[in-house]
Amino acid sequence: MLSKRIIPCLDVKDGRTVKGVNFVDLKDAGDPVELAWQYAQQGADELVFLDITATHERRGTTIEMVKSVARQLNIPFTIGGGITSVADAEALLNSGADKISINSAAVRNPALISDLAKAFGVQFVVVAVDTKFVEGRNMVHLNGGRLITELETEDWILHAESLGAGEILLTSMDHDGTKNGFDCLLLDKIARSINIPVIASGGAGRMEHFTEVFLQTGVDAALAASVFHFGEIPIPVLKEELKKHNIPVRL
Amino acid sequence: MIGIVNYGAGNIFSLTSALDRLDLPYGMINEEADLDKYTHIIIPGVGHAGTAMKKLDQTGLVAPIKALKKPVLGICVGMQLLTQHSEEGDADMMSIVPVKTRLFNKDQGIKIPHMGWNNITHKNNPLFEGVKNLTQFYFVHSYFIEYNPTFDIATAEYGMPFSAAVQKDNFYGVQFHPEKSGAAGERLLKNFSNLKH
Numbered sequence: 001m002l003s004k005r006i007i008p009c010l011d012v013k014d015g016r017t018v019k020g021v022n023f024v025d026l027k028d029a030g031d032p033v034e035l036a037w038q039y040a041q042q043g044a045d046e047l048v049f050l051d052i053t054a055t056h057e058r059r060g061t062t063i064e065m066v067k068s069v070a071r072q073l074n075i076p077f078t079i080g081g082g083i084t085s086v087a088d089a090e091a092l093l094n095s096g097a098d099k100i101s102i103n104s105a106a107v108r109n110p111a112l113i114s115d116l117a118k119a120f121g122v123q124f125v126v127v128a129v130d131t132k133f134v135e136g137r138n139m140v141h142l143n144g145g146r147l148i149t150e151l152e153t154e155d156w157i158l159h160a161e162s163l164g165a166g167e168i169l170l171t172s173m174d175h176d177g178t179k180n181g182f183d184c185l186l187l188d189k190i191a192r193s194i195n196i197p198v199i200a201s202g203g204a205g206r207m208e209h210f211t212e213v214f215l216q217t218g219v220d221a222a223l224a225a226s227v228f229h230f231g232e233i234p235i236p237v238l239k240e241e242l243k244k245h246n247i248p249v250r251l
Numbered sequence: 252m253i254g255i256v257n258y259g260a261g262n263i264f265s266l267t268s269a270l271d272r273l274d275l276p277y278g279m280i281n282e283e284a285d286l287d288k289y290t291h292i293i294i295p296g297v298g299h300a301g302t303a304m305k306k307l308d309q310t311g312l313v314a315p316i317k318a319l320k321k322p323v324l325g326i327c328v329g330m331q332l333l334t335q336h337s338e339e340g341d342a343d344m345m346s347i348v349p350v351k352t353r354l355f356n357k358d359q360g361i362k363i364p365h366m367g368w369n370n371i372t373h374k375n376n377p378l379f380e381g382v383k384n385l386t387q388f389y390f391v392h393s394y395f396i397e398y399n400p401t402f403d404i405a406t407a408e409y410g411m412p413f414s415a416a417v418q419k420d421n422f423y424g425v426q427f428h429p430e431k432s433g434a435a436g437e438r439l440l441k442n443f444s445n446l447k448h
Contacts, residue, residue, distance in 0.1 A: 001369065001370065001408065002365070002367050002368070002369045002409060003367060003368040003369065003370075003387055005367050005368065040433065045367070045368055046367075067264070070264055070265055070268050071268045071271065071272075072268075072272070074269065074272070074430070074431065074432070074433050074434070074436065074437060075389070075431060075432075075433055076389055076391075076428075076431045093262050094262050094264065095264060096262070096264040096265050096268060098265070098391075098431065120298065121297065121298045121299065122364065122393070123364045123366060123391045123392070123393070166364055166366070167366065195357050195362055195363060196362055196363070196364070197362050197364075197366050197367070220362065220366075220367065221367070250368040250387040
């Protein structure tokens with residue numbers, strides 16, 4: 001049976017992990033390679049790196065980081081942030097990234113999804129969508145939720161699937177940072193409406209939030225950052241808990 | 252020493268990194284003469300099976316590969332190349348293992364691609380030595396190799412049973428990515444390097 005995936009998300013800038021990470025045994029919390037390796041040891045099923053490097057000139061450091069991670073890591077990983085062209089994506093693929101994630105670049109230029117899918121296969125293309133509930137509708141947002149678009153979330157995701165997205169990473173900006181649980185209603189609606197895997201993101205605070213999202217929705221994976229980075233939810237403990245609820249996990 | 256068939260189908264950085272971590276030496280196979288330099292051969296592959304077959308054909312390596320008597324391991328699309336035919340691009344493959352590569356059927360209520368960790372039931376083949384049954388491996392594919400009891404050495408289930416691994420004589424294929432399948436995948440690569448034929 002296909003396991004539900006647990007995915008820690010790491011923010012990286014200029015090739016270094018940012019945001020405080022509180023692991024025992026970690027010599028350098030800013031070293032994405034060591035951090036990634038630790039997560040793999042803990043039983044993370046996959047990792048997502050979100051590159052928040054501000055300038056295009058510094059992208060070279062990201063490529064070097066991806067290579068270092070790929071050399072050490074024996075589980076798949078995705079890299080997102082700043083990818084606006086097939087050439088950007090190809091450089092990351094050749095450096096060992098398993099998937100790339102595109103967000104605002106896909107909204108501004110939807111053809112990028114089909115171009116990437118044609119060039120590298122749909123399994124390589126994750127479309128990340130930030131959604132916020134506005135006046136009774138779920139609307140796609142850009143710039144971390146600050147900029148509303150004219151796209152309704154459900155419509156955009158269907159469109160992205162038809163263009164060749166291989167997976168959807170859906171972040172509820174209303175739930176993100178609240179630690180009050182995932183947006184199960186929307187996630188279930190989306191997971192039922194499309195035929196590609198969905199990663200739930202935004203709102204994880206306690207272990208039962210993961211149980212909820214897997215029992216109440218058809219999502220394939222759940223992503224979180226701070227609850228993992230600060231050791232609030234150790235991944236092995238989380239997986240045992242999910243298993244108790246008969247949720248298929250990799251132990 | 253392992254030789255990797257270098258025919259331009261997908262990136263092999265992850266594979267060579269895994270071999271580096273395992274201290275397994277390797278080199279690249281670009282032409283027929285290179286096949287003699289290695290004891291074990293890996294055919295990697297990501298992407299479109301029809302396109303991959305065309306690229307492999309252009310290297311002139313198809314006939315020499317078919318004639319090999321040393322252990323050969325096809326990974327993912329590299330495994331599909333060993334079969335008779337793929338529905339992806341309606342393309343003839345190398346016809347080493349007489350089974351077909353087919354598209355998953357979404358009418359079975361499954362999502363395509365089959366992406367993530369799935370457990371396998373294996374048949375104690377030396378390739379899986381030291382790997383417990385029901386261990387999960389990392390899969391990412393939309394096309395699968397039909398289950399055939401003669402050639403199947405490991406089965407996974409996605410909508411229906413399919414072959415996670417096959418063997419015919421010295422030819423082995425795995426649908427999952429051992430280079431991305433944690434410790435179990437690394438064990439499998441090590442086992443392959445120890446195979447004798």
